[in-house]
């Protein structure tokens with residue numbers, strides 16, 4: 087089965103009511119638990135992280151270590167429960183989980199979600215969009231043209247090695263991001279989600295610029 091995707095919507099049956107609960111939980115977390123990511127240009131709230139640490143993850147082992155709920159997640163019990171039941175169940179491991187917040191009228195810088203060394207490997211990144219316009223997300227194709235995703239799917243995986251960004255939107259954008267160490271590992275459940283995806287697409291990549299890589 088073809089799993090070589092740039093963007094693939096996953097049908098996880100997380101309804102709008104669940105999205106609304108997660109959104110209000112995340113918004114109730116105090117500002118002190120968020121940190122600023124200058125590379126991407128957004129605020130980040132770590133919900134599950136190596137050894138439960140919060141703040142900018144300097145010196146924290148992202149790839150291994152024991153993925154534990156942070157103190158910032160204590161107001162997000164439904165969110166964590168949905169993650170455990172609907173997301174970790176199709177992955178074969180627990181990942182880091184962070185919430186990214188982009189202000190209204192602010193876009194992101196074009197970037198890839200993986201370091202130089204892993205650009206030739208599979209780097210699927212899973213996302214749940216809680217608020218904001220989904221179709222502001224775009225990938226650069228081989229002609230450096232922006233290719234936008236449809237607005238219809240709030241749960242998706244993207245190829246983190248493919249240059250992408252988010253255009254400014256009229257609303258604040260809040261997304262739950264599942265990162266290292268999961269990269270799209272094979273499980274039957276995950277492959278079935280890709281196979282049954284309501285929307286998937288593959289673009290060729292443009293020439294990579296150094297400034298896109300952290």
Ligand SMILES: [Fe+2]
Nearest residue numbers: 197198199250
């Ligand atoms: Fe990204």
